[in-house]
Amino acid sequence: xFLARITGSVVSTQKVEELVGQKLLIVEPLRVNEKDQSDLQxxxxxxxxxxxxxxxxxxxxxCVQGSSARFTPGTKTLPIDCAIVGIVDxxxxxxxxxxxxxxx
Amino acid sequence: xFLARITGSVVSTQKVEELVGQKLLIVEPLRVNEKDQSDLQxxxxxxxxxxxxxxxxxxxxxCVQGSSARFTPGTKTLPIDCAIVGIVDxxxxxxxxxxxxxxx
Amino acid sequence: xFLARITGSVVSTQKVEELVGQKLLIVEPLRVNEKDQSDLQxxxxxxxxxxxxxxxxxxxxxCVQGSSARFTPGTKTLPIDCAIVGIVDxxxxxxxxxxxxxxx
Amino acid sequence: xFLARITGSVVSTQKVEELVGQKLLIVEPLRVNEKDQSDLQxxxxxxxxxxxxxxxxxxxxxCVQGSSARFTPGTKTLPIDCAIVGIVDxxxxxxxxxxxxxxx
Amino acid sequence: xFLARITGSVVSTQKVEELVGQKLLIVEPLRVNEKDQSDLQxxxxxxxxxxxxxxxxxxxxxCVQGSSARFTPGTKTLPIDCAIVGIVDxxxxxxxxxxxxxxx
Numbered sequence: 272x273f274l275a276r277i278t279g280s281v282v283s284t285q286k287v288e289e290l291v292g293q294k295l296l297i298v299e300p301l302r303v304n305e306k307d308q309s310d311l312q313x314x315x316x317x318x319x320x321x322x323x324x325x326x327x328x329x330x331x332x333x334c335v336q337g338s339s340a341r342f343t344p345g346t347k348t349l350p351i352d353c354a355i356v357g358i359v360d361x362x363x364x365x366x367x368x369x370x371x372x373x374x375x
Numbered sequence: 376x377f378l379a380r381i382t383g384s385v386v387s388t389q390k391v392e393e394l395v396g397q398k399l400l401i402v403e404p405l406r407v408n409e410k411d412q413s414d415l416q417x418x419x420x421x422x423x424x425x426x427x428x429x430x431x432x433x434x435x436x437x438c439v440q441g442s443s444a445r446f447t448p449g450t451k452t453l454p455i456d457c458a459i460v461g462i463v464d465x466x467x468x469x470x471x472x473x474x475x476x477x478x479x
Numbered sequence: 480x481f482l483a484r485i486t487g488s489v490v491s492t493q494k495v496e497e498l499v500g501q502k503l504l505i506v507e508p509l510r511v512n513e514k515d516q517s518d519l520q521x522x523x524x525x526x527x528x529x530x531x532x533x534x535x536x537x538x539x540x541x542c543v544q545g546s547s548a549r550f551t552p553g554t555k556t557l558p559i560d561c562a563i564v565g566i567v568d569x570x571x572x573x574x575x576x577x578x579x580x581x582x583x
Numbered sequence: 584x585f586l587a588r589i590t591g592s593v594v595s596t597q598k599v600e601e602l603v604g605q606k607l608l609i610v611e612p613l614r615v616n617e618k619d620q621s622d623l624q625x626x627x628x629x630x631x632x633x634x635x636x637x638x639x640x641x642x643x644x645x646c647v648q649g650s651s652a653r654f655t656p657g658t659k660t661l662p663i664d665c666a667i668v669g670i671v672d673x674x675x676x677x678x679x680x681x682x683x684x685x686x687x
Numbered sequence: 688x689f690l691a692r693i694t695g696s697v698v699s700t701q702k703v704e705e706l707v708g709q710k711l712l713i714v715e716p717l718r719v720n721e722k723d724q725s726d727l728q729x730x731x732x733x734x735x736x737x738x739x740x741x742x743x744x745x746x747x748x749x750c751v752q753g754s755s756a757r758f759t760p761g762t763k764t765l766p767i768d769c770a771i772v773g774i775v776d777x778x779x780x781x782x783x784x785x786x787x788x789x790x791x
Contacts, residue, residue: 295376350444
């Protein structure tokens with residue numbers, strides 16, 4: 272899985288029936304700062320995901336890719352390859368907390 | 376999933392039976408402009424996909440990869456690893472609309 | 480899926496029983512020429528694939544990756560992650576034909 | 584599969600029910616030193632994984648990706664794409680031991 | 688699938704039950720020499736795989752990735768994402784044999 276920040280959303284009216292009612296969010300994966308490993312940094316990349324936990328814009332979330340994105344109660348039959356499965360409260364790296372919910 | 380623009384098509388007469396009648400489209404993935412995040416830019420890469428929503432040349436679409444490409448009514452048994460599952464109306468990033476259907 | 484040219488073959492006598500009788504071909508993925516998008520160019524990369532359509536050396540083919548490589552009648556139980564599922568007749572990009580079968 | 588060192592952890596209270604009670608660990612993939620192949624070096628990348636073997640911070644572990652991360656007794660129905668499936672005792676490359684459990 | 692040379696091994700005592708008795712080998716993927724396509728060259732990357740054909744150190748083998756690594760009689764229920772499914776006798780590229788078993 273990977274950590275990402277929710278940065279936007281996609282609207283699609285004409286889509287496969289399975290996706291009707293699903294919120295399509297844009298997330299930007301985050302990486303550990305390579306210099307001093309003191310925080311999480313944006314990567315500039317983006318994925319379109321389906322949210323399963325009621326996450327909101329700006330929040331840091333846990334995303335799962337591939338067939339496993341279909342292993343939540345609400346996504347079992349969806350044609351999706353990425354899902355948000357958790358909202359991140361905190362991230363600890365080498366005994367140091369590098370992220371806490373609410374940071375922007 | 377990822378956003379892409381439909382740029383072309385592939386014709387193949389001699390193919391596996393499961394693909395007969397399927398429209399093979401070339402899509403070019405789009406990425407968020409890294410400078411100011413004000414629009415979507417072409418990446419120069421390309422994927423061959425099967426269209427499930429009647430999308431047309433030049434349109435921006437939502438694509439799904441991997442086994443999930445087989446999770447639409449029309450693609451369940453197809454040997455495909457990428458499918459178009461939605462036509463994109465608009466994309467909003469950090470409260471700003473960076474794409475609206477019809478843009479070229 | 481991706482487009483590739485068949486460039487070679489692999490011989491393996493000692494292999495899992497499921498692969499006995501399968502032709503193992505080397506394919507080189509092709510990409511759209513980034514300069515003027517006028518043709519397909521070799522990428523220098525290579526994949527080992529199983530052919531399901533009787534393709535020959537030098538031909539441009541359509542390849543599928545991942546679990547979907549097992550979704551053809553002849554590959555359902557094979558331990559393979561890439562299969563050739565079509566021989567390409569032509570490729571059209573932005574209203575211009577950039578490849579026609581027989582080109583080398 | 585790939586080798587990685589456990590470097591941190593993620594706390595998520597609001598998550599899909601399937602992940603409740605699962606320990607979410609951050610691992611950093613290791614690569615063979617390209618110069619002289621004498622040791623394993625950090626790559627700077629990171630994955631979020633679920634631990635299935637009781638591994639601890641700092642340990643070098645074996646990680647599996649994709650749908651196979653669900654093929655352990657404790658992860659069969661989890662929406663995860665990466666799992667720790669072994670703690671590494673030693674790594675031997677070209678007849679030379681380049682890692683032994685306990686090295687930091 | 689990809690070609691690789693077996694370069695080492697991993698010992699893990701504490702692992703998931705499904706992996707007990709499985710030989711964990713390190714393989715280094717090979718690529719076609721980009722200059723003149725006359726031989727196979729090491730890539731510096733490495734994967735941990737399970738051997739299903741009795742391959743030995745130094746041999747060039749055929750590896751399969753993803754869920755298909757579980758499609759051999761001995762790996763059906765294993766949490767693995769890469770398996771060795773054949774020992775390579777020879778590789779021919781553009782009518783020229785660029786590898787023959789026994790080469791080191």
